[in-house]
Amino acid sequence: MVHATSPLLLLLLSLALVAPSLSARKCSLSGKWANDLGSNMTIEDVNENGEFYGTYDTAVADYPQNIKESPLLGFRQNRARKPTFGFTVRWKFSESTTVFVGQCFTDRSGKEVLKTTWLQRFPIENTDDDWKATRASSNFYTRLRTEEE
Ligand SMILES: *[C@@H]1O[C@H](CO)[C@@H](O)[C@H](O)[C@H]1NC(C)=O
Numbered sequence: 001m002v003h004a005t006s007p008l009l010l011l012l013l014s015l016a017l018v019a020p021s022l023s024a025r026k027c028s029l030s031g032k033w034a035n036d037l038g039s040n041m042t043i044e045d046v047n048e049n050g051e052f053y054g055t056y057d058t059a060v061a062d063y064p065q066n067i068k069e070s071p072l073l074g075f076r077q078n079r080a081r082k083p084t085f086g087f088t089v090r091w092k093f094s095e096s097t098t099v100f101v102g103q104c105f106t107d108r109s110g111k112e113v114l115k116t117t118w119l120q121r122f123p124i125e126n127t128d129d130d131w132k133a134t135r136a137s138s139n140f141y142t143r144l145r146t147e148e149e
Contacts, residue, residue, distance in 0.1 A: 025081070025106055025110065026081045026083070026106075027081065027082055027083060027104035027105055027106040027112055028046075028104070028112070029043050029046055029052060029076055029083070029085060029104055029114070030043050030044065030045050030046060030052070031043060031143060031144075032143065032144040033114060033141035033142065033143060033144055034141060034142060034143075034144040035116075035139040035140060035141045036139055036140055037059050037060055037139060038059035038060075039056070039057060039058045039059040039060065039139075040056075040057040040059075040144055041054055041055065041056045041057065041072065041141070042054050042055050043072075046076050048078075049078075050075050050076045050077060050078045050085075051073075051074075051075055052073075052074055052075075052076060052085075052087070053071065053072065053073050053074070054071075054072045054074075054087075055069050055070065055071060055072065056069070056070045056071075056072050056089045057069050058070070061093070061094065062094075063093075063094075066093040066094070067093055068092040068093045069092070070089050070090060070091045070092045070093070071089070071090055071092075072087045072088065072089045072090075073087060073088055073090075074086055074087025074088065074100075075087075076104075081106075082103055082104060082105050082106070083103070083104050084101070084102070084103045084104075085101070085102055085103070085104065086099065086100060086101045086102070087099070087100050088100075094122075095122075095123045096120050096121060096122045096123065097120070097121050098118050098119065098120040098121075099118060099119050100116045100117070100118045101116065101117055101118075102114050102115055102116030102117070103115050111142070111143075112142070112143055113140055113141065113142055114140060114141040114142075115138070115140050116138065116139055116140065116141065117136070117137070117138045118136065118137060118138070118139070119134055119135070119136050120134065120135045120136075121133055121134050122134070122135070
């Protein structure tokens, strides 16, 4: 039988207490993020109602020379440790609109990733062109580390 004061038992006990609290840390949306295409976004503090705003700097567009930083506005669910969220980007250089849905994940080392899927609606002149008006894809975001951090 293992004695209660055995150092090994104490170590195992403390690991059992510490490991869940690391993985249990709530994933935070606030901050600067970069996706797999090189686009960046900054999300400001999420308020108590789950509302947030931010800015989006896309790396890709049909006319890249026109790209301008654009505002985003969204909601995040409040209770889950891996919260779902959604936001809309109103592009400043295009008449299209994009909506994102996603979920915020934190791994055991504390590294966060946002998994997202988006739809983008382009304006068309008449309903005959409706078939080509919407694009959809998925992207993931990790924290953007800048030199001053
Ligand atoms: C994203 O941020 C990185 C690092 O600051 C920068 O080099 C890059 O140009 C940015 N991309 C866009 C699309 O703004």
